[in-house]
Amino acid sequence: MSGLNELDRPGTPDGAARDRTEPGAGVGSGKPGSAFDGAGPGKPGSAFDGAGPGKPESAFDGAGPAKPESAFDGAGPAKPDSISERAASASRRGAVDPVKTLMHRHRELCERAVDPLEIAAGLEAHGLTDRTAARFRHRDVFSLAEEMYARVSRDGDAPLPAPPAAPRVRADWVLLTLLPGALCAAAIGAVHLTHGRSRLFAAAAGTLAVALALRAALRRGPLSRTDTDGPGPRPDAASGRTTPWTVWLVAYALLGNGLLDNALAGGPDTLPTGTVDGPWPLTAAPVLALALACAPAAWTAHLLTARARRKLAASRGLEDFAAAVRPLLLGVLALFLGALAALLALSGTALGEPAAYAQGLTLGAFLFLARLLTTHGFTYAPAVVLTAAATVEAAALATVFASRLPGAGFLATPVEALVTAWGAGSVPTLTCGAAALALLVHTTRKLTRASAHAPPEAVR
Numbered sequence: 001m002s003g004l005n006e007l008d009r010p011g012t013p014d015g016a017a018r019d020r021t022e023p024g025a026g027v028g029s030g031k032p033g034s035a036f037d038g039a040g041p042g043k044p045g046s047a048f049d050g051a052g053p054g055k056p057e058s059a060f061d062g063a064g065p066a067k068p069e070s071a072f073d074g075a076g077p078a079k080p081d082s083i084s085e086r087a088a089s090a091s092r093r094g095a096v097d098p099v100k101t102l103m104h105r106h107r108e109l110c111e112r113a114v115d116p117l118e119i120a121a122g123l124e125a126h127g128l129t130d131r132t133a134a135r136f137r138h139r140d141v142f143s144l145a146e147e148m149y150a151r152v153s154r155d156g157d158a159p160l161p162a163p164p165a166a167p168r169v170r171a172d173w174v175l176l177t178l179l180p181g182a183l184c185a186a187a188i189g190a191v192h193l194t195h196g197r198s199r200l201f202a203a204a205a206g207t208l209a210v211a212l213a214l215r216a217a218l219r220r221g222p223l224s225r226t227d228t229d230g231p232g233p234r235p236d237a238a239s240g241r242t243t244p245w246t247v248w249l250v251a252y253a254l255l256g257n258g259l260l261d262n263a264l265a266g267g268p269d270t271l272p273t274g275t276v277d278g279p280w281p282l283t284a285a286p287v288l289a290l291a292l293a294c295a296p297a298a299w300t301a302h303l304l305t306a307r308a309r310r311k312l313a314a315s316r317g318l319e320d321f322a323a324a325v326r327p328l329l330l331g332v333l334a335l336f337l338g339a340l341a342a343l344l345a346l347s348g349t350a351l352g353e354p355a356a357y358a359q360g361l362t363l364g365a366f367l368f369l370a371r372l373l374t375t376h377g378f379t380y381a382p383a384v385v386l387t388a389a390a391t392v393e394a395a396a397l398a399t400v401f402a403s404r405l406p407g408a409g410f411l412a413t414p415v416e417a418l419v420t421a422w423g424a425g426s427v428p429t430l431t432c433g434a435a436a437l438a439l440l441v442h443t444t445r446k447l448t449r450a451s452a453h454a455p456p457e458a459v460r
Contacts, residue, residue: 177217245389283359
């Protein structure tokens, strides 16, 4: 073709666009049509006419009125349309809607959600961040969730589900959280009242009973996690890695200080007798207080879950929810530490021992934060920090014994200087305090997410 200008010019086209001479070129009457005519009356049209009346049309016309149209017109009114508008509409029809694809991927979440924040919590639990939301042309995850909530199709006759409610207090987990403290108090009383081999049997039986009761308490109630089908690693998979280190930390609180004092003095020469005034004294007050603290730990964890669910239903954005939950989390921790301090005072008075507030509070805060993270599905950080803290305590004892080797006396210098300045309890206090501080920073980041407190079905 010689060009669009020639094709648009009225009259008989010249050049490459020649009329066919054979009859019936289209499906119309006997007069010749244009080169690609479909069906039309006798006067020749332009090269790419479809079917139209006698006056020639523009190069790509389909079928329209007599006046010439623009180059890419299909069939429409007399006024020409913009090529950019037609291209844009074709692009919109042909392109894939990314938000619709995301809604199809999370169809159950969108259909079940009672508000946009529940969708936002579910998306956040599946790893979507504000940076990811920008790919969907939204400023943050909540804005994307609002569009998904507005676009989801719902049955108008079916009532929407009720907002998520906080778990109720049950008598079984209340009794289970009280059981470890009661059995620990009974075991310590039996150790104090027996002698010789009977004391050994009482200590072994009491330790086993407390361990089983604690295991049952952690599997039921607010200190357990029942939504093991949610995303991420299961807490039971991490419990096998954290249990030995947790047992070590509690055992060190009971036996470690006396062993460290004896090791620095050249001992120990005998096994512990189970009394405070023996050659290897026990510090049972922190252990008894921690066992009794299972009940306030469960109550404060329940309080955190209940208040966080309420704020989740009332908040209108992820940042608003995080700002509301952060002081709640710190308040729950302070409430637990206050209850633990009272139990330490009570245990010390009942056993006639020093209360060991610093050691007991740091260890209690450390274990409480680790359990909160595990309960809400964040198991990696507690496992790492528990391992590191237990390793530091074991290394402190190991360096004291290794310093007895020829030429290795310098190994015990840091521990000896620390014990001389602040006592044997300073080693677990500093270790557990640093670990608790690290977990607190991690907790304020993880447990202020909406996905951490959403109902189990909202994050699947």
